[in-house]
Amino acid sequence: MSKDAGAQLLRRVWSRAFAALMICLPRGLRSRHGEAMQELFERELDQHAGRGRLLLSAAALAGIADVVGRGLRERIGEERRSFSAGDRMLLRQVTVAFVAALVTLEAAFLLLGARSPDIAGGRGLEILLFSVPFIAGMTMPMAMFVATLWSTRRARSGSRRSPSVGGTGRSSAVRLSPLIGFAALVAMLSLAVNTQFIPRANARLQVLYAGTVNVPRNDRSMTVQELRAAARQAEAERQAPGNRAALEQVAGYQVEIQKKFALAAASLFLTLLAVGITRRFASENPFLYGVASAAVFAGYY
Numbered sequence: 093m094s095k096d097a098g099a100q101l102l103r104r105v106w107s108r109a110f111a112a113l114m115i116c117l118p119r120g121l122r123s124r125h126g127e128a129m130q131e132l133f134e135r136e137l138d139q140h141a142g143r144g145r146l147l148l149s150a151a152a153l154a155g156i157a158d159v160v161g162r163g164l165r166e167r168i169g170e171e172r173r174s175f176s177a178g179d180r181m182l183l184r185q186v187t188v189a190f191v192a193a194l195v196t197l198e199a200a201f202l203l204l205g206a207r208s209p210d211i212a213g214g215r216g217l218e219i220l221l222f223s224v225p226f227i228a229g230m231t232m233p234m235a236m237f238v239a240t241l242w243s244t245r246r247a248r249s250g251s252r253r254s255p256s257v258g259g260t261g262r263s264s265a266v267r268l269s270p271l272i273g274f275a276a277l278v279a280m281l282s283l284a285v286n287t288q289f290i291p292r293a294n295a296r297l298q299v300l301y302a303g304t305v306n307v308p309r310n311d312r313s314m315t316v317q318e319l320r321a322a323a324r325q326a327e328a329e330r331q332a333p334g335n336r337a338a339l340e341q342v343a344g345y346q347v348e349i350q351k352k353f354a355l356a357a358a359s360l361f362l363t364l365l366a367v368g369i370t371r372r373f374a375s376e377n378p379f380l381y382g383v384a385s386a387a388v389f390a391g392y393y
Contacts, residue, residue: 102145103137106152113156116163118170129159171269179270182247186274189239197231198224215300222296225289232282233358236275237388240366241381244271248370268367275363283356291315311348319345362388 110133114122133155140151202220205227295313299305311319323345329338365388373380 099141099145099148102148103141106137106149106156107134110152110156110159113160114163116160116167118163118166121166133159175270178247182243183270183274185246186239186243186271189242190235190274190278193235193238194228194231197235198227201227201231219297219300222293222300225285225293229282229286229290229355232278232285233355233362234389234392236278236359237362237366237392238385240271240275240363241369241385244367244370245381271363271367272360275360279356279359282359283353286352286355287316291318311344314345314348316349316352319349323349358392362392 107130111130114126114129117126133152136151136155137148140148202223205220205223206216291313292315295309298307298310298313309318311322314322323342326338326341326345369381369384369388373384
């Protein structure tokens with residue numbers, strides 16, 4: 093393939109990528125200025141087409157970064173302008189419900205743990221204290237599910253009594269962005285707890301249960317960086333023929349790493365699931381929500 097043909101192919105690839113990424117822009121802005129923006133981008137590519145593939149790609153990336161950044165700014169601006177009194181009420185409700193559900197679940201698991209025969213003597217209180225991060229990491233997605241289910245159900249009930257909130261003419265039950273935003277914050281908090289706090293708390297629990305500080309760290313008491321380093325070391329040992337134990341170690345480390353991120357993502361997934369349940373079951377019968385919640389809790393656990 094000649095240089096000119098290669099440059100033209102690269103130009104078409106960047107042009108199509110730009111056209112696809114214009115989905116980042118709000119629909120109104122795309123309909124008004126989309127064609128002009130595409131033409132301007134292609135003229136910019138034409139100016140750099142004869143200067144080499146590197147400069148052509150640099151110009152294309154600059155244009156793509158501009159359209160993506162503008163799209164994010166415009167969409168954030170739209171959300172701010174459309175944020176209503178009903179959205180603020182929904183955020184308050186889901187925040188209060190999340191804290192209440194998290195505290196309730198945390199207390200329930202701590203009470204169950206307190207009945208264990210290992211919780212005895214002066215170390216019992218310390219064991220329960222260092223169990224809090226692990227329980228929080230496990231229960232945050234469940235608390236997010238309960239909070240979303242309760243707040244969206246309440247919003248649907250309110251929207252049936254009052255068709256619009258704050259004169260916006262829009263039902264408070266259909267605004268998902270406040271819930272998704274809050275769930276994203278919970279997911280980031282969950283990721284921090286899972287990757288930083290839980291491994292250190294688990295390391296201390298190992299010492300408390302063993303009664304000595306000379307305890308080898310296991311996969312649940314390692315941070316993500318330590319797990320990756322241990323996985324690389326076990327991978328090197330796996331090269332020895334017949335070393336099945338090293339293979340199992342590598343798998344265990346990889347699963348533990350993925351679990352930390354999966355638990356954080358579960359907050360977003362269970363939020364969407366709760367919204368789907370409230371939309372699927374139009375009835376306000378709490379029995380239906382109770383059955384759905386029990387099924388989701390069992391599956392998640």
